[in-house]
Amino acid sequence: xxxxIIGDSCLDLTKEMRKxxxxxxxxxxxxxxxxxxxxxxxxxQKEFLKIVKESTECAKSACPSPEMFKEAYNCEEPNVxxxxxxxxxxxxxxxxxxxxxxxxxxxxxxxxxIINSESASCGQVNIALKIxxxxxxxxxxxxxxxxxxxxxxxxxxxxxxxxxxxxxKNGRLTGLQAFxxxxxxxxxxxxxxxGNIIKLDQARxxxxxLQRMTEAAVKNAGDTKNKRLMIAHCNAPExxxxxxxxxxxxxxxxxxxxxxxAGLATVYANDGGIILTL
Numbered sequence: 001x002x003x004x005i006i007g008d009s010c011l012d013l014t015k016e017m018r019k020x021x022x023x024x025x026x027x028x029x030x031x032x033x034x035x036x037x038x039x040x041x042x043x044x045q046k047e048f049l050k051i052v053k054e055s056t057e058c059a060k061s062a063c064p065s066p067e068m069f070k071e072a073y074n075c076e077e078p079n080v081x082x083x084x085x086x087x088x089x090x091x092x093x094x095x096x097x098x099x100x101x102x103x104x105x106x107x108x109x110x111x112x113x114i115i116n117s118e119s120a121s122c123g124q125v126n127i128a129l130k131i132x133x134x135x136x137x138x139x140x141x142x143x144x145x146x147x148x149x150x151x152x153x154x155x156x157x158x159x160x161x162x163x164x165x166x167x168x169k170n171g172r173l174t175g176l177q178a179f180x181x182x183x184x185x186x187x188x189x190x191x192x193x194x195g196n197i198i199k200l201d202q203a204r205x206x207x208x209x210l211q212r213m214t215e216a217a218v219k220n221a222g223d224t225k226n227k228r229l230m231i232a233h234c235n236a237p238e239x240x241x242x243x244x245x246x247x248x249x250x251x252x253x254x255x256x257x258x259x260x261x262a263g264l265a266t267v268y269a270n271d272g273g274i275i276l277t278l
Contacts, residue, residue, distance in 0.1 A: 003135045004077040008064055008092040009039040010085040010264040011124040012232050014257065022132065024072050026064040028264045033057040039263030045235060048263065049271050058169040059267045063092040069099030073112055079141050081131045082114040083124045085264070086195035089172055113145045118195035119157040121265040122230035123277040125257070127152055129228065157192040158217050160209045161273040164188065172268065173197055189213045210239060210274060214246040221278055224251040230277045234261040234269040243274055253278070
């Protein structure tokens with residue numbers, strides 16, 4: 001099967017995967033006060049984090065336009081799979097869906113599947129790798145879509161951040177009881193339910209919170225021998241390695257991949273954030 005995998009720029013590919021022409025990323029736009037960044041290969045995480053730290057204004061983001069997705073659909077590959085950040089967290093999914101309608105009005109029908117990851121960052125990467133496996137196995141377009149959705153529905157996402165302020169200020173914690181006990185250094189352990197952010201647990205200090213996260217992840221995962229463990233970090237490689245070590249002490253995985261957050265996930269994970277999916 002000839003295919004293309006398209007993601008919004010919350011698809012936090014590894015450096016090696018970014019070199020692979022099968023993947024195309026559609027960038028978000030990031031804003032901090034008067035500063036504006038395009039979330040593409042030009043994104044400088046250290047510069048961005050420095051500006052965020054010095055700014056009195058909260059970092060914000062704007063999703064890609066339908067036109068940007070539409071242009072990406074006009075590729076040589078007859079089968080296109082699009083993976084977006086969780087629909088409740090961004091307009092990216094709706095933008096990609098509208099782009100399909102616009103594309104087909106202009107060019108006619110094409111195999112374009114738009115998949116709401118119900119996750120973000122390394123969760124989107126996990127889905128992208130599954131799509132690739134299924135395509136390389138010779139399944140039909142319809143079979144790839146069906147099995148990918150089944151895979152997504154079984155996948156779990158967890159994260160621990162130094163601060164939830166950016167998520168809260170940008171309205172990404174709607175329906176979640178506020179929890180910001182920063183004076184006691186209490187760190188919540190968060191998860192996702194159908195793409196909506198939920199709180200699972202809490203601990204005093206980031207290290208204990210990471211340990212609680214790994215324990216919850218393994219407990220909820222069932223048999224992990226055939227599962228891929230994905231870890232994304234925001235400027236925190238040592239924490240990512242710690243999480244990998246803890247997870248591998250408790251369970252076996254078919255593969256373990258660590259990746260770094262690009263622009264959008266950096267906005268919301270903030271410096272030091274860790275995301276885990278399996």
